[in-house]
Amino acid sequence: MLFLFCLFLQTEPNLVQSLKNEALANQPTFNSLTELCRVAPKRLSGSAGAEIAVQWAKAEMKALGLENVRLEAVQVPHWERGPVEALRFQDAKLAETFPLPVTALGGSVGTNGPLTAQVIEVQSFEELQKKAALAKGKFIFFNRAFDNTLANPFEAYSGAVNQRSRGAIEAAKVGAIGAIVRSMTNRLDDYPHTGAMRYDENIPQIPSLAVSTLGAERLSHLLKRDPNLKLEMELSCQTFPDTTSYNVVGELKGSQFPEQILVVGGHLDAWDLAQGAHDDGAGVCQSMHALGLLKKTGFIPKRTLRVVCFMNEENGLRGGRGYYEQHLAEMDRHVLAMESDRGGFTPRGFGTDASGPVMEAFRQIVAELSEIGADHIELGHGGADIGPMAKSGVIQVGYIPDAQRYFDFHHAATDTIDGVNPRELELGTVAMAAFLYRAAGLENLPKNPVTHESE
Ligand SMILES: [Zn+2]
CATH class of the missing domain: 3.40.630.10 (Zn peptidases)
Structure with missing residues (x-):
């Protein structure tokens, strides 16, 4: 034995x-x-x-x-991303005091020079539908955060990521000219997170970028004080x-x-x-x-x-x-x-x-x-x-x-x-x-x- x-x-x-x-x-x-x-x-x-x-x-x-x-x-x-990626308050003082770190989402079209518009903040596509009459010519700011009560961060990601993948489509459907998406992360920091986004061939292609979670908090805070604030967006990315x-x-x-x-x-x-x-x-x-x-x-x-x-x-x-x-x-x-x-x-x-x-x-x-x-x-x-x-x-x-x-x-x-x-x-x-x-x-x-x- x-x-x-x-x-x-x-x-x-x-x-x-x-x-x-x-x-x-x-x-x-x-x-x-x-x-x-x-x-x-x-x-x-x-x-x-x-x-x-x-x-x-x-x-x-x-x-x-x-x-x-x-x-x-x-x-x-x-x-390719291209060298220019910017989102800033039109007001120079605000722009300096409250930076908005951004990065183009993968596949986004460029802006062809700066775009200037007011912003509508939403938490969901349903909320966007309710505000559809106000959206024409604006930027849509998708600011639904990760659900941090979930033990598995992948579930939190799943619950938020449609803003990144479909945000530009839903925003363009209601006449918006750009999509701003809160970064897909549990953390509050100043690193923007990129990722894939899609277009629908029957809907106009509008530029789409991610803003850092802290940037999203700043933007949301200032929009509550003044909903008429204007932002400038500029992206030089392009598809070959x-x-x-x-x-x-x-x-x-x-x-x-x-x-x-x-x-x-x-x-x-x-x-x-x-x-x-x-x-x-x-x-x-x-x-x-x-x-x-x-x-x-x-x-x-x-x-x-x-x-x-x-x-x-x-x-x-x-x-x-x-x-x-x-x-x-x-x-x-x-x-x-x-x-x-x-x-x-x-x-x-x-x-x-x-x-x-x-x-x-x-x-x-x-x-x-x-x-x-x-x-x-x-x-x-x-x-x-x-x-x-x-x-x-x-x-x-x-x-x-x-x-x-x-x-x-x-x-x-x-x-x-x-x-x-x-x-x-x-x-x-x-x-x-x-x-x-x-x-x-x-x-x-x-x-x-x-x-x-x-x-
Ligand atoms: Zn991977």
Whole structure:
């Protein structure tokens, strides 16, 4: 008995211990992320930085010894912010005393010189409807804050983000000439947060920007004193023709069922205000190094692990959609997809759309991760880039780190490498690597029902 026990110890070193020791001793994910932030700090789709990031990711995968490393072309949008971004009170004294830090929302049209107008503040699209008769020729100021009573900041984000994504459409519908949106964050500070916004082809395109939360408070306060105050808005952003970019792909071949694929990824593109350290440099580096850690420690998975650094999650999702379309013929061999796109914070666990026996198997997998605090599992989804694969029944898994600080950094100038804790980041890689290794080794890993594959 004792002999068998020793034999077991000899032939099966502890998975989580081995991965953790390697990751925390050498910090491969953090070193990689530091390098990405240094060589391609600004990498919005279509930019020169995005192409540097693509070449960097390819070289990094090769350096890790991954197989079948390749670029897969996708057409992506190309929008540039431009040098002029301003919102100020028309009154010079007010403008000096009460600054309004702003940033254009991604995809916004420019103003073509300064626009001057009065402002209508609203908390919701319903309130805007009630004030529709007053809106013509004005700026609409969407000032609904995050609900800070919610424990999960992602729920607060969901409750506020339609102001950013649809604000310009709703404002233009009632004749407004510009949209001002309170930044999407729990914090009160003076960093504006950008993010994607949309237009409707049947509705005039008006410029749209985000103001810092403190700026929003100042503006709201002064509008209560004087509702007739005028603001000047100026943006020089513009959209260029679509351009070619790439998803970056590499593999760790499975030892027993190499034809069956588990995808893991994050998005390589990032907003241009900072370095995209948490969003989503952390996710792409964790995904690559999850495979790197397994290889280094000798844990070769039974099924193939394929890492994908997706392009263009932030303003188009062309990488996620393109991957799905280009690989439709082998979707039956894709069994699971995992995404890390919630920042490089302390691990908590995973969300998944799996059910029944697969969910039971996942529960047993995460139980092994209690030592690093990643033993939580909940019903949820995976991530935007892997989302299209759900149509083909590919099990979705989302890596979940602690969420409390994510929106301090999300899409703002604060998202730099100094905001990333190396140990928290590495433990996330360990959690992902261990989960993937165990899932790839499950005897039964049936997919979810296929919904509408051929769409
Ligand atoms: Zn992201």
